Each structure stands twice: as structure tokens, then as C-alpha cells.
Amino acid sequence: MSAHQFHVPTSKADADPRRWVALAVLLIASFMNLIDVTIVNVALPSLEKNLGAGPNEIEWVIAAYVLSFALGLLPFGRLGDIVGRTHMFLIGVAAFTAASALCGLAPSIEWLIIARVLQGLAGAAMTPQVLAIAQVTFPPEEKGQAFSLFGLSSGLAAVTGPILGGILIGANLGGLDWRPIFLVNVPVGIVAVVAGWYLIPRTPGHPGLKNDFVGIALFVAAMVALVYPLVEGRAFGWPAWAWGMIAGSFALAALFVLWQRRRAAGDKPQLLNFSLISNPNYLLGLLITTIFASGVPAMFMVLSLMLQSGFGFTPLESGLTNTPFSVGVLTVSLFIGRLGQRWLRTRLGLGAAILVVGI
Template structure:
């Protein structure tokens, strides 16, 4: 049946406009991921300036992630319903204003509120990127576009601590940590102007029902699952945290039941259940979640160790992972010509990340208090190169077999699992590191705590490596693209014959 297949918008806009639209959408994704990682090196400065306690510092990071993850599915479908350009502009405008409000916060509580607002508007902004790109480009063109999207996303994750260290330590105009939020304001204004000018308006031809109950179930379920993960280790994992998590699972199960009922009634659900029947998409979610969790475990624990134990400044801590960023840049150049190998390139990339992590923890154990950034340049560079090899093909392979009409929902789910992985990674990092560290703050004991925690990240990368082998191979992706192309041509011929 071909009634749902339609020629893609890429046939009606100029290549120049399409390229500029892609740049704006990728820029917004960069701003989001960059904003998550840049805050990590700013926390000590925020603690000193706003007299924030440990719980408040944790919520400055976690509040953003919880708000973001809870509304991503809804944000993706909102773009399908009201138009992706409109939703994108609303998200960028709100994110920019929330960044300004956060930079002006007089205390930690108001900063947390601003970070939650950032997360909510980011949940509207970010899903429009992948869904619009999927609607703008034909299947055979998406490998290059998704590769660029993944590459930029990876660079944002490693660039955040570096630029954050420069801004905080440089104390630009006496702004200190506030500069890491203010930097979003000019970037957001540029994205608004260019987005309005160049992003074409696309939307789902079968928009989901405006089901507020489904929205509440999905958002409540995600928050109920993530909140105990983020807070549990700080509170000692009380019984209520497990009860809340179980309740979240129940809410998500009810959400699935309701979505199936909506589909049986012939209406468009908020989240098409058939998405998860797509093996490539489901396996891609596993790889995305485990990879994001592992990366956050390793990077956050490394930042904790060098700043809290070795006394590195924000700048020196950020520069410590410069080799990671340089390795990622080199990896993008190397991986580009080999992107066609898809899952096999991802397998190699995840193995490199695991190997680099393992070597790093061995060096930290050996060097102890004498550790310098130069000691871990090589393994961090290997980890960066592995990052590039993993993320460049990931989006394309995971979304390759997803119908365009579900682009918004798929993008929202994919980004939700990205945040889920990050939240779990941060929780695992904090729980494991401080549990092993205990009250003995001596360097050898802290190095041991880092090694144990980083080993979990290395194991996670191995899981991602072997899971990636279950993704669709190149022949399956090409066969799907050919089937879509044939369906479009057949429909066009049918229309011309009328």
C-alpha cells in the first residue's frame, strides 16, 4: 500500500537553502549538548559564588536532564503537529531566554529553575533537528547528513569542558561561571534569525492526537524513573526511591497500553508502537543509551578526580581532555571515508573507547599524585577517535529504516534515550566513585575509586560494541532505500496518470 508515501520536501527547495537549514539545526543540537558538558567544570565556581550545597549542584545538572528527557517525545510530536520550524523557533527562543535568566540568577535555587526551563525548551528544539533532516533529504543522501550530525554532537560533548574551563578561569568581564550560560544568548539569536529564514516548514501528514493523558503518562513515567537514579546515591537509596522507580515503570506501561488503544481506534498515537518493532531502531536505542552512559561515567569521574583530588583548576581540568577532543577531530576525518561500513565501524570505535579507558585508568593508578595531563594524552586521543567512529554512523543506521512520517516521534525517542543514558551514567559515576572513595581522600585511594568507576565505563563500551553488530548492515539499508524510492516513483507515476 502506497498511500502514505510522498515525495520528500528535498525536491522543492534549493540545495543552498537545504544546506543552511542543516547547519542551523545541527548548530542547535551542538548548543544543547555543549550546555550539558560545559556546566561540569563550572560547578566549583558556582558553589563558591552562590554558596550552593552538594544537592543543589547535582540538581543544576540533573534538573536540565530530567526536564529534557521527560518532554522529548512530546516535543518531537509537537513539531509533527504544528510544524517543525515553528516548534524549533519556539524552543530556541525559550532556551535562549532561560540561559539569560540562569546567568542572572542570584542564588542556586533560581539557577536550578532556569536550568529546568532550559531543559523543557531544549526538548522542543532538539527533536526538530533529526526529524527535519530526515524529511529534507532522500534516503541515499542521509548517510552524509547523519554522519555530520553525529560528528558535531560528539564534538559538543568534548568541547564543553574545554571552553568552560577557559571561560570560568579567564573570568571574562568578571562574569565567572555566568559566562558559560551567557554564551548561549548570541548563539541563540543567530539561530533564530537563520532558522526563520532558511528552515522550511515540514510536518507529519498524520499528526498525533492531542492526548494530554498520554503526555502526562510519558512525562511522569520518565521523571519517576530518572529521579531516583539521579538522587538515589545521595540519599542512600531509601525504600521510597525504589517505589518511585517502580511507579515510573508502571506509568510507562500504561502509556504503551493507551497508545495501542489509540492506534486500534484508528487515530495517530503520540508514539507509534511499530517503531520498536524496527530492529535497527531498537538496537540503536540500546547502543545510544549504553554509549552515552559510559561516556558520562568516564568524563565525569575524570573531572571529579583531577579537580577534587589533584586540585586542578577549571582551565587545567578542561585542558586535560583536550587530547580527547583532538582525537575526535582526527577520528571524524578518518572515519568519514569508512562511514559506509556502518555497524562495523561502530564496533571498532566502541572497542577503541573501551581500550583507551582501560589504559587511562592504569596510568592514573600508576602515576597517583604525579599525574599530569600529558600522561594520558595518548589513551584519551584513542578514546576521542573511537567516539567519532561510533557516533558518525549511529544516527543513520538506527533511523535508516524508520518511515519519514514517524520522524518526529523517532527523533524524540532517540534523544530521550540519549538523556536516559547520560542520567544513568552520571548516577553510576557518582554512586560508585564516592562509595569506593568513602572517607579516605588520599590520592592512592581516590585513584582506586576512579579506576573502579572507569572500569564500568570500559565495560559499557564493550556492550555497545557488540550490540552494534546487531544493527542493520549496509545491504539492508540500501534495499530499504531502494524500496522507498520505488514506492515514491510509483506514486508519482500514478498521480501523473490522473
């Protein structure tokens, strides 16, 4: 469907008949991106052994992807508004596929880290477009069902990642050891790009919109100034420059907020909706989410290394050991949404308490 034919459906009658097939393509691409977050954990001991990676380099295999993904979300989300969501999505999937191939063919740990940066940026180009496309593809009565499938896909990716990683590494296909965990994305990505080109409606872009390049620079500088010393500081004995960079990251973050406020006051394009970052409840939720996301993924990275290097588990056994957590998340997420806005504080406190006890 071309851009000039695109319209937002108001009922099933005027919705694109291919919308559910298009949704399947979006889900496949999203699943491919999400599974890559968890599948790598079980490969870390293999990377240590086969590429001679040290502790810092192992951290960068994870951090390079997460950092570049985080850095790219805001600017690529805005770029999707400008050039069109579908075009940005297809570019992101194609780039993610190519970056996955580079990861699988990396001759050294340094090249793998560089490829992971590219993979994270590609994932950031793809991800913001997925829900945005679904939002304007389905009529109101079908949006809830469509969005629930994204939640289910996320849970399945979390469950599948460690197990699939363990199977692929354990099988040692063609003597490739850890490489298939990245190369498996290549055929999937190619199918997603080709199918997406023909099946996903072309959402129109808005070339008149502008990006906030100063905001992007401040956001990138703040994130890099925070993450780099956290990863490298230990190797250097936590020198003064590491603490200085961490302190500087908070100053840069404050400048970013002030800049967004100024852009909002002047009715100019922003990376963030300033009404959100001015809302105390939103900021509290953001803080809680940040604390959770900062601790739990790191726990699984350390756990995977300990199980394989310390206790002699196979990659598959390590993946299966991590699976109950993901199964719990998936199981609860299937029915917790039915509670709506009820008992939010109780649910938050109870969930946090159970998490602490479990850890």
C-alpha cells in the same frame, strides 16, 4: 519560504538554493544545545564555591537539564508534526536563548536549577525538529552529506565544550566567573532565531493530528519516579519511599508500553512507533545505549569535580584532561560509518571492551 510553497525536493534542480545556509543555522542551534551538555561539567566546582551548592544540588544542575530534555523530546517531537517543524524549531531556539540568559543571571543555586529545567525543555523543543527539517530540505543525493555534518557537529561540540568552559571560567570576564558559559549562548541564539526566520523553509503543520496526553503523563511520571530518588535518595539515607518510587517507575513504564500498544491497535496517535518497541533487536540496542549514556556522562561529572576540588586543577586544565575522550569519539566517528552494517557485533564488543579498559 511560506508553508503553502513548501515541497520536498527530488533533485538539486528543484531544491531551495538557500538550503546549505539554512543547514548552517540548524547546525549552529544544534551545536549550542550539545555544547551545553559538556560545558557545565567544568563549572561544577565554581558553582559549589560561589553559590554554596551541596552535592545534591550539583547533581540537580546536571539532572534537571537532562531529565527535562528527555521528558520533552517525545511530546515536542509530536507537536512539531502538528504546528510545523520550522515554527517549533524557532520557538525552541528562542526559549533556549532566554533560558540560557536566566541560567547566567541566576542569583542562587535553586534559581539555576529551575532555569536548567527550562533550558532542557527548550532544547527538547528544538532538537527533534533539526533532522526532520534537514530530511525534507535536501534532495536524496545530498542527504548523506548533510547528515554527516550533524555527526561532525556533535563530535566538535563534545570536544569544544570542556575547553571553552575552562577558558571562559579561567578568564573570569567582568568578574562573572562561571556565568559566561551560559551567557555565551545569548548572542548565538539571537543570530540563529533571526537567520532561521528568513532562511529556513516553513515546513507545513498538520493541525488535524492529535497528541497522546495520557502517554505523555505516563512517560513523565515514570521518568520522574526513577530520577528523583536516584538523586535525592542518598541524602535521606535511601528510605523506603525512594525504593518504592524506583519500583513504581518500572510499573509506570510498563503501563506506558501497554498504553502505546493499545493506541497502536486502535490506529490512534502514539508517542512511539510501537513496531520499534516490539522489536527485540531495537530494544537490545536501546538497553545498551541507556547503559552507556547512564555511566559515561556521570563519570565526567565526577572526574571534573575530582580534578579541580581534589587535585587543584584549573577549569581549563580540567577541560583539557577530559578532551582526549571526545577527540577519540570524533576521530572514530569520522570513518566508522563507512563500514555500514559490516561487523556490527564485533565492533560493539570491541568498543565496549576498549571503553572498560580505558575507564
